[in-house]
Amino acid sequence: MKLLRRIAVVVVLVAVGLYAAVVGYMYVNQRALQYAPQGSVFELADANLPGAEKISIPSGDAVVNGWFQAPVQGKPLIVYFKGNSDSFSQEYERYEQFAAEGYGFVAFDYRGFPASPGTISQDNILEDATAVFDWAAGQGFPLVIWGRSLGTGPATYVASIRGAQALLLETPFLSAVTVAGERYPILPVRLVMQDQFPVNAWILDVQEPVFIGHGTGDTTIDVSNGERLFELVPNPSELWIEPGAGHSDLWARGIWERAKTFFGEALSQ
Template sequence: MSMGKRIARSLWVALALVACAYLGVIAYMYVNQRALQYEPQGEVVALADTMLAGAQEIAVPVEGSVVNGWYQPPGPGKPIIVYYKGNSGSFSKEHERFEQFVADGYGFLAFDYRGFPASPGSISQAGILADALAVYDWAAGQGYPMVVWGRSLGSGPSTYVASQRQPKALLLETPFVSAVTVAAERYPFLPVALVMQDQFPLDQWIGNVTAPVLVAHGTGDTVIDVSNGERVHALAPHKDELWIEPGADHGDLWARGIWNHARPFFQRAL
């Protein structure tokens, strides 16, 4: 065999190995995508260990299962904040937020999607959306005005709910345009749009939201780039404030004062 043919054969073998490795990475991510996408591990804080003396534990039935959370009714003239948590751990670790809601007279309902620490089951987009609607409907049945707050992953189900129901307001904290957009930004060399099952197309749902929308994001966000929040706000049919906090990372906005933006927003919406 000539030198040229040996070189050509070596190149074809190398290309075949690279292609096999690339396909192997895609196959691995497809099979394990939900384990890679979600971070449900975490401790559940006991309600008794918080300052929420007036709140109660609730169990909302949905599709033969149940989602567990906490609920407290609002004071006179205030709404229930239905809070859709982010991707990591249990809703209960954010009890400081709920304590502040209650201190200012607001009611709240917060919960874990199925497969997260406080609620049994497995995680999927379909399950999260079903849980989100069931919890909203349970809260709406209490007879108070309703506002919706979605954080990070929760920006998907909160926007979906707002597109299907009619809350007074929708607050989106560090939202994504879609989950598949974030995945494509993180793995530009992979065909994520073709293989990703839980894509959460917020950009499609928000066009049907009739409530005013406030978007909050930080320029230092290393999980969901701030451009996502800017694009989501641009897509909202009924825009309210776009609060971009300089230097804030993904988990910084509560400490940076998001409640000082949320509270007047909800007052305007009512």
């Protein structure tokens, strides 16, 4: 019996040690797990955007870099917040479509992503997002906000503290810590996660009309995040759930057509 008890104690101690090691590893490396900023910068000169220009915007003690194109008369300027990987410039085809139909846009890399040197953190991302929005507001055009994936965090935050005409959230999360908790249910993510992006709290202060798009085939951020978030929206416009669409499928599935309708209705109010 004594031998069995000793074996049991050893097994428990080993299990506790392994668990602690996993938690420690995730704590130390959490930002490397949360963000994937590697990738090249697509050159503006190689995009079909003859009216766009490169911009550099001060943010805190740093500078963020991006592209800007003014809208034509009667169309808004889209303030676009990218996801958690690569450079904003890799989505140049979206900006080409915006510009081709008269919409303006401003898009950029948060600090620590390929086009903007610096350190990635929630605080820096929110500071960068606010700085870019304030710069865009100074251009004198009606503004709409578009956040994609990770970008739905800063998009919602900015909409909660600034005034825009509309907020579009593409594949949003209820909060980043919610996604992490769903992915790692046995780990104490709420205790150790630094960049939690509480969109579910920020959305309560958003007065703009809100459109949310999500796909039932999304394995990165489960569609239930978008559905639960929409239930919290003070000024809901539309919840579009696309059957079978994955995390990066909504552009090909027609979100731009829906966005134009949503923005048009928001600007007419």
